[in-house]
Structures are given as structure tokens and as C-alpha cells.
């Protein structure tokens with residue numbers, strides 16, 4: 001990182017009017033070390049985990065809620081939008097500052113403020129990493145149920161903004177079911193509390209509204225979460241199938257028996273061949289797909305549920321079931337699941353990770369469609385996903401340097417998203433709409449539905465202040481279409497809305 005300069009930045013043709021004054025005011029309020037404005041520093045903040053890119057004008061690192069409030073106020077005075085950012089692991093372009101402005105990075109607000117064991121509540125700052133919280137509460141026999149596969153890097157603020165899920169949210173529910181209260185900074189820098197420490201706070205549930213709003217309503221500066229007791233017994237097993245379709249059939253067969261495993265994940269052949277040589281977890285290299293299944297509860301219940309799951313898998317065509325006998329075996333099976341996406345990154349110059357959701361009974365047909373569509377476009381596809389939730393994640397592997405490949409990948413992704421919607425599903429299961437899927441919102445919502453969402457943003461202070469061009473189609477200065485296309489249009493100086 002280049003040294004941040006306290007001197008006002010020089011006027012440059014690349015900077016919007018008033019840039020120097022904006023930087024100076026932010027430096028005065030937050031301290032020079034908390035403000036980045038040099039081009040070589042800004043480059044590190046132009047992306048998240050998608051293929052989207054856009055440079056912020058300034059990046060700030062608040063240390064307190066008051067710093068966040070000051071940054072929001074100053075950005076407003078200078079007519080700049082504000083984009084919140086956690087760890088930048090988002091998979092929908094949510095933290096990419098499409099129209100520039102002030103990027104507020106919450107990573108320095110990373111303290112766990114309280115763990116209240118008796119009431120099973122924790123209070124934390126938004127930059128706390130998901131795994132940091134899990135590790136802090138585990139010695140007390142507690143856990144924070146939402147466990148995104150990115151839990152080693154993603155922040156709780158990002159989890160709240162995206163209403164993130166994870167392998168273990170099948171039985172426990174996603175982030176919104178585990179957030180009790182929030183402190184947020186709204187337009188004007190106003191600091192407000194939503195919800196509280198109780199499960200059901202009186203009044204309109206603005207906490208629920210804020211969770212999943214993807215940084216478009218304000219900035220989360222403190223989070224109060226519900227913790228659950230770690231189950232006394234757990235059984236982890238792997239069911240091996242010859243095809244993705246057979247494994248998909250087994251998913252419904254298990255749930256039809258009235259069993260909700262705490263996790264029900266699928267890894268296909270491509271993924272197994274990428275992770276097994278690295279992790280040696282015992283996934284068979286010749287499998288078409290495996291289901292990684294976990295049941296938990298009291299010991300007797302776990303025995304009964306485990307036996308029922310095994311039977312359902314055998315009847316659906318599983319050729320083999322392997323049970324983890326030790327904690328180390330279990331950890332290795334999960335390790336392979338958690339590093340799966342990174343392994344794709346190591347095997348291909350680029351990949352495009354899709355996130356769709358379908359009723360789980362439609363999984364076999366939709367997965368067939370995913371394989372056919374990606375083959376027709378000539379892309380290798382690897383599937384690793386939360387099968388129990390019907391939440392698929394096809395990963396299309398491609399080379400962005402190949403002429404037209406990025407455009408074809410986006411076209412292919414759009415077809416697959418269409419398959420999900422036509423099957424009665426939706427265009428995201430957990431990664432959010434962000435930049436990349438806002439044009440798909442019209443497939444699932446009527447103009448009246450979208451107008452209602454827009455009205456919420458207006459009520460919170462307007463659609464242009466926080467994270468403009470995200471979630472909802474349209475918006476002043478936001479070209480329409482996919483994020484990558486929209487950015488290209490904006491660079492060409494077009495505003496199609």
C-alpha cells in the first residue's frame with residue numbers, strides 16, 4: 001500500500017470536481033491514515049470476488065461508529081455516493097463502487113464486544129470475520145449458525161447485508177434468523193438502533209428489512225446476534241452416486257422422509273477431481289457426484305436419522321456410503337467442501353460462479369439443464385452447492401483473454417438463471433443481487449413489487465446515497481443490463497436509464 005499523503009491531492013483530469021476538498025474533509029474528520037486517495041492504493045478496492053470492476057474515488061477506514069457517521073455526512077455534503085464494504089468476498093458485485101464515490105471499508109471495526117453465555121447473545125462490530133466469531137463462542141459450547149463457505153474471510157457486516165447462508169443453514173435458517181439487533185448509520189450520518197436483544201422486538205421490524213438490503217439503506221456498525229447450542233451428537237456421511245441427477249433425486253428422497261439434515265451439500269465429479277488430490281478426504285475420483293450429509297441432535301436421534309438417510313440414499317441409487325468415524329475425518333470432508341471454490345480458481349484462468357435457487361424437487365431436471373447448457377456453450381462446469389436448499393452454484397470455467405469468452409459466459413449464465421426461474425425458483429439463493437443480477441429482477445417481480453422496494457430506499461433517504469445501481473434495475477446514472485455491460489456503457493458515457 002502506498003503511503004497516504006496528508007497534502008491535498010493535486011487536481012487531475014481524472015478526478016471529479018471538488019475531489020481535493022472531499023479528501024481534505026475526510027482526512028480532517030478521520031485522520032490522514034484512515035483515508036486512501038492515491039490511484040495505486042485505490043486499485044486494490046475496485047473489485048470484489050466477481051468479474052465486476054470500478055474504482056472508488058476515495059477509500060476510508062473508520063474506527064468507530066462516529067467515524068462512519070462523519071464519512072457519510074461529508075460524502076453527502078460533497079454530493080458523493082457511499083458504498084459500504086466488508087472483506088470484498090461478495091459474489092454479486094455489491095461492494096464494487098460502480099459510480100465512484102466514497103468506499104467505506106469496515107475491516108478496522110473488528111472487535112467482539114460481548115459474549116453473553118446465559119442469554120446466548122453476542123454483540124460485535126461489522127468487521128468481525130465469521131470464523132473469528134465461531135472460534136470465540138465454540139469454547140462455550142455455542143455456535144453462530146450461518147457459516148458461509150467463505151467464513152475464513154467474510155465479515156459479519158457483509159453477512160448481514162447479503163443475508164448470507166451456508167452449509168449449516170438448511171436446518172437453522174440464514175443470517176436474518178440469527179440477527180436480533182443492529183446499530184446503523186443512515187443518511188445525514190444519523191445513528192439508529194433497529195431491533196434489540198430480544199427475539200421479537202416490538203414495532204415495525206426494520207431489523208428484518210435491513211438484513212439483506214445489500215448496503216443500499218445505510219451502514220451496519222454494530223450487530224447483536226443469537227447463538228445456538230452446539231448439538232451433543234453429530235454424524236457426517238458421504239453418499240456416492242454415479243451422476244449429479246441421481247444425487248439430486250436423493251436430496252428430495254431424504255427430505256420426504258421428514259428428516260432435515262443440518263447440512264446437505266453436493267460436490268460433482270469436476271470438483272472432486274480438483275480437491276481430492278489436495279485434501280485427501282476420501283472422496284472417490286470416479287464418482288459422478290457425492291452428497292456430504294450431516295445430521296445432529298441427541299445421540300439416539302442421530303443414529304435413527306443417520307440410518308434413515310443411508311436407506312434413502314441407497315434407494316435413490318447411491319453405490320456407497322462412507323461415515324466419518326473421527327473428528328479429524330469429519331474435518332477433512334468439510335475442508336474439501338470449503339476449499340472447493342478456491343480449487344476451481346487454481347485450475348482455470350477465470351470462472352464465473354452462479355447462484356440460483358429452485359424448489360428441491362426440481363433439482364434433477366434443472367441440473368440436467370445446467371450440464372446441457374454449459375456443454376452447448378463449450379464451458380467446463382463444476383458444481384458445488386447447498387443441495388438441501390435447492391441452492392445451486394454452477395461454476396463456469398473460461399479464459400477471459402479468449403475473444404468473446406466473457407460475453408459468452410454471461411449469456412450462458414443468463415440462460416441458466418432462466419432455467420431456475422422457469423422451474424419456479426429465483427435468481428439468487430444467498431449471494432445477493434448486487435450489480436450483476438439487477439436486470440434479472442424484472443423476471444421475478446412485477447413493476448409494482450419493484451416500486452415497493454424502491455419506495456423503501458426513498459424512505460431511507462433516496463436510491464442514490466448508499467450503494468447506487470445495486471439490487472434494483474434502473475437508477476440515475478446507472479446503465480441497464482449486467483454489471484459488466486453496465487460499466488462498459490458508463491465508460492462509453494452512455495446512460496440508458
Ligand SMILES: Cc1cc2nc3c(=O)[nH]c(=O)nc-3n(C[C@H](O)[C@H](O)[C@H](O)COP(=O)(O)OP(=O)(O)OC[C@H]3O[C@@H](n4cnc5c(N)ncnc54)[C@H](O)[C@@H]3O)c2cc1C
Nearest residue numbers: 086087088089090094149155157158159161164165215220
Ligand atoms: C469462495 C467463496 C465462498 C462463498 N460461500 C458463500 C456461502 O456459502 N454462502 C453465502 O451466502 N455466501 C458465500 N460467499 C459470498 C460472500 O462471502 C458473502 O456474500 C459474504 O457475506 C460477503 O461478506 P464480505 O464481508 O466479503 O462483504 P463484501 O463483499 O465486502 O460486501 C458485500 C455486500 O455487503 C455490503 N456491506 C458490507 N459490509 C456492510 C456493512 N457493514 N453495512 C452495510 N452493508 C455492508 C456491501 O456494500 C455489499 O453490497 C462466498 C464467497 C466466496 C469468494
